[in-house]
Amino acid sequence: MVSSRHRARPEQGSSSSPRPIARAESASVPLHGFQPPVGTPHGLEVTTVEDFCAHHDDWPWNPPRPGRATFHYLILVTEGVLRHDVDHVTRTVVPGQWLWVRAGHVQRWHDPSTARGPFILFEPEVIRPDTARVLAPFTAHDAPAVLTPHPDDVPWLEQTAYQLLDEHRALGRRPLAAHHALRCSLLEALLLRLAHSPGAAPLGPDRHHTYERFRDAVELNFREVHRVEDYATMLGCSVRTLSRAAQMATGRGAREVINERRLLEARRLLRHSRWSVHAVAAHLGFTDTANFGRFFRQRTGLTPAAYRTRNDP
Structure with missing residues (x-):
């Protein structure tokens, strides 16, 4: 997730590098494509905020730079506080809440050093079409950036996020097709439960x-x-x-x-x-x-x- 324009400590399994793929003629905000580490299958990567912060020296929060991506950022804060700009509005995310930055949003990081929790990056194409239709109101550009699930759902969501992290790190434990199918199934279950936590679904x-x-x-x-x-x-x-x-x-x-x-x-x-x-x-x-x-x-x-x-x- 680190641009080639910035330094990163060379570590095995470091986060994916957004690759500049397009730039609007009238704008200076780069659009980054999904480019996970070598060996990571398909358009899904799972890490933690603390690992991401530890593996990168000075990007993207020092100095802060706005950017956009063709993929989604989904972060659960389990400890500390995360501040993140989404479409020019600073969002504050506290433990138990989720930050969902949709593909195409203009975003800017603040220093995440106090925040802890799972960090999921995924391309829209990872979600099956039938599930994507159900999730359409929540993947839309104007859907809420910060989600507060019902208290009854909080432990389940956190457990599923860490199961997804464990499966992502278990590359080689199972055949590749089974490994990817498990990751996608866990991601879809997580998104469906998060999006439809009581009180989250806004309309009939x-x-x-x-x-x-x-x-x-x-x-x-x-x-x-x-x-x-x-x-x-x-x-x-x-x-x-x-x-x-x-x-x-x-x-x-x-x-x-x-x-x-x-x-x-x-x-x-x-x-x-x-x-x-x-x-x-x-x-x-x-x-x-x-x-x-x-x-x-x-x-x-x-x-x-x-x-x-x-x-x-």
């Missing part, structure tokens, strides 16, 4: 379907379409139905979902591109730079120019 099937369609429509159209009424027309439902589905799924109204997506894109472009404030405003469909400035300042407390020059990500 009808409202969930409405919100999924709304989320996809926003992702495609947020630069040009900004009114809830227009999305309701697009999806063939009432504004009330759409608003309820968004509220149940996210705890936010439909208008706030739209605005937060625009705000996220504004943060990305201001921080990681050379676009002018005027160009960002036009790209996001604001009538002028002043309107964009008011929108941004109301939600962040900073002007776009001040946000761009701020030192943190």
Whole structure:
């Protein structure tokens, strides 16, 4: 998991190295592909936060650098506190909670030296298609980054995570096909239990379907379409139905979902591109730079120019 641009202690079995595979023309945040250690089968790697920290001298937390990956990061904190930036928001993860960084998220590490717990990295293709469909609401880009399972599920989830770690380290104990099948089965069981811990599943099937369609429509159209009424027309439902589905799924109204997506894109472009404030405003469909400035300042407390020059990500 260490980039070739950074030093790492040469240790047998060290974590996978994200390999820069693409870079957006307007951005400076690298996109890394999955590249586990030699001999690790398929797109799944399991280690611990403490081992990862011990095996790498100064990356990726000193100095902190934002990046994106084509794979998922899943971390259970069992001791200490983990702080991690996901899409420009600092998340604090305490024992018993899980951090789930989805593929494509802009993320940045803080020094994890006080945190302990299993650290799972996996490519989306590792999950079987039928299981992936069940997990779709929880692998979505806007799903919660920090998960707090029901107390009754906490011991089971931790035990399964450590069973997965043990199986991952047992390469050679069983035939390779059986070894990989066991790892994938344990991972799927872990994800299904974590995602559907009581209180985690936000919606019934009808409202969930409405919100999924709304989320996809926003992702495609947020630069040009900004009114809830227009999305309701697009999806063939009432504004009330759409608003309820968004509220149940996210705890936010439909208008706030739209605005937060625009705000996220504004943060990305201001921080990681050379676009002018005027160009960002036009790209996001604001009538002028002043309107964009008011929108941004109301939600962040900073002007776009001040946000761009701020030192943190």
